Every structure is written in structure tokens, then in C-alpha cells.
Amino acid sequence: MTPILETKNINKYFIEPVKFQVLKDITFQLQAKEFVSIMGKSGCGKSTLLYILSTMDTSYEGELFLDGQKMTNLHRDELARIRSEKIGFVFQFHYLLPEFTVLKNVMLPALKLGKESESVIKKNAMEKLDMLGIVNEAHKKASKISGGQKQRASIARALINNPKIIMGDEPTGNLDSKNAENVFNIFKQLSHEQNLSLLIVTHDEDFARKTDRIIEMEDGMIL
Template identity: 40%
Template sequence: MSESAQPSRSGADPASPVLRLDGLRKSYQVGTPLETEILHGISVTLARGEFTALVGPSGSGKTTMLNVIGLLDAPTGGELYLLGTPTRTLEDAERTALRGRSIGFVFQFHHLIQAFPVLDNVLMPALVQGARRTRELDAQGMALLDAVGLAAHAHKRPNELSGGQQQRVAIARALFTRPPLVLADEPTGNLDTRSADDVFVLLRRSNREFGCAVLVVTHDPRLAQRCDRILNLVDGNLVSDQPVVQAPT
């Protein structure tokens, strides 16, 4: 991978966890007769470079948990530390800034902007934060597209690519700001088996080469068993947190 595609050196303590949840709770319709608690005191830590699966039945709170971890929603109890920063009481602008520089997102549906070429989609996280479009920025985007095997498609529109290729663009986009944490919500759920395996392998390789922590929600036990660790969420409770016995090769 080229120098521009190497992990950033933010100056943060490499031994400190990327993410720590301390008694995290999340309720909706707070203060009303319909108040419902979805997450019930979740405590967990993710280390740098760790590749973790989040599994559980539908309705167990996985999406809520991912939204809170991704700073898209605020917890109603406990605390969430991202790179050592407590986030529960952050103002919206502070939360947005921290999310933008610290977290990359990969969704089941890639959410690429069809009106823009592939390269522009990869650059989007930097552009929306006010970065100037420069040759250096383009070169960084091209390095990531090369890393995911799509440099030749940089100037195509997303709808000219297959579903698997579009998801690989989404991964390149998630990695563009070199975030210490990548959240992937069913990233292979909309793909055929071969494309799903290609996308998972790419996420795994990116995790190893960039050193980012990855938390991936999946319903596929085969993929979960290829992670370092499996978190099992049931009815808003973390019922197990176990390492995978045999590490992926």
C-alpha cells in the first residue's frame, strides 16, 4: 500500500482503547409513559486493530448500539469514550467533528452518490469537512481505490459497477480519513456469497494494514467466526463476549 494509504499517526496513545462503553444505556421516548429502554448497561472495550463481530437476533438492539457508538445518537445513561474522550454530554457540533475524524462507516447499502464519479465518492468524507480538492487529495483517493482493486474505475459512476464493487468503494470511502474505528452494519448482507466473501476479506485486510478497530454487525455465523472476537447482544443485554478460538488466516 502506498505511503498516502498508511495509517495516520495522531499522537494518541497506541495502548489506549479506541472505544470504551461504561454501563451504556439507551432509552426512547424518555419522560413519557411510553419510555422504553433498548440498551441495558452495556460495558465493553475495543482495542486498536481489533476485528470484532456484533451478533444477535433481530430486535436485540444491534442497530441502536451501532448508532450510539457511531455518535449518531446519544446514550441516556452510562458513558461512551471514543479515543479517551467522554461523549455523552458533547454538543452536536463537537459530536459531529469527533465522528468525522474518528469513525468510518460501511452500511449494508453502500449509499454512494450516483451523480458523482467513484473517486469523488471516496473523497466525500474530507470534502464535507471543508477540505480543498487538490492533486494530493486526489492521489490519496486513487491510492485507496488501488488498494481495493478499483483504480481503473475511478471516473465511472457508481451505477456502472457491480454491487460488490460499489461496496468496495464504500470501504475505501470509510477509510479515507484513516479513522481509528470502522463500523460496518451488515456490509455483506446485500451481496451474493462470492461478493460477500470478497468484501469481508477486504475489510479484514484493511483492518490489518491500517490498524483500525473494526466492529461489524453480521447475521452470518460463518463470517463472525472469522473475526477476532464475538459480542452477542440479546434483548439489549450483552450476554457473551468471547474471543474466536481459531484466528482467521
């Protein structure tokens, strides 16, 4: 079976103020429906790796494959299109636009991709909000809902283009333990029911322990 995500010998250097190797020979695979967490001390290269895996950072050595297709050396426009179609993002901060409704926030990535009509996108967005238990908040402004609801809305937004993989950078970092557990349970459900792969950078040991596999990083390397 082709892995959903694969890296071969990825190395990354920061040039300023002096040349420094941030990632060293990163080789791993993420399978379909697998729920994996990446752990390690601050500064070990976790977030840098996530930016490369998400195709947002293209200045690295080595090879990156997403859904069987080689991403390395593709044009930025092509990467942006693939990223919109195949990857959903959930960050520590929700990045919802406060002046828009929850519904509009969830619709935005699909409107930008432009593959469906607005009415279809709206219907899909309502289904995602319903699945995440916040359909009643759809027409409220994003600034008017709770922190836990905002993070659910950001997960709905990450799902709107039916991606193959969800990438998260500390998605429970700002949440209390109850909401953090809710987010974990949502992710677990998604991997089982929606056939999604999840790759989550986290400091939360309870969260990581419950995932299928933990990738431990130290000094830019996978242990």
C-alpha cells in the same frame, strides 16, 4: 493500553409509544487493531448500539469514550467533527451518489472535512481505490459499476479520512457469498496493515466466526 472504544453502563430508552428499555447496562471495550462482530436476533438492540457508539445518537445514559476522549455530553458540532476524523462507516446499502463518479464519491467525506487540498484528497482517494482493486472504475459513474464494486467503493470512502475505527451495519447483507468473502478479507487486511479497529454488526455467521471476537446480544444486553 487505552482502548480505541469503551462504553460504561450504557442504557437507552425509547419513550414512544410507551417507555421501553432498548439497551441495558452495556459495558465493553474495543482495542486497537481488533476486529469484532456484534451478533443477535433482529430487535435485540445491535443497530441502536451502533448508532450510540458512532456518536450519532446522543440520548442515552452512561459513558462513551472514543480514542481515550469522553464523547458523552459533547456538542453536536464537535461530535460531527470527531466522527468525520475518527470513524468510517460501511452500511448494508452503499449510499453512493449515482450521478457522481466513483472517485468523487470517495473524495466527498474528505472534501467536507476540509483538512487537505482537493489535489491531495484526489491522490489519497485514488490510492484507496487502488488498494481495493477498483482504481480502473474511478471515473465511471457510481450507477454503472457492479454491486460488489459499489461496496468496495463505499469501503474506500469510509477510509478516506484515515479513521481509527470502521463501523459496519450488515456490510455484507446485500452481497453474494463470493463478494461477502471479499469484503471480509478486505476488512481483515485493513486491521492488520492499516492498524484499524473494526466493529461490524452482522447476521452472517460465517463472517462473524472469522473475526477476532463475537459480542452476542439478546434483549438489549451483552451475553
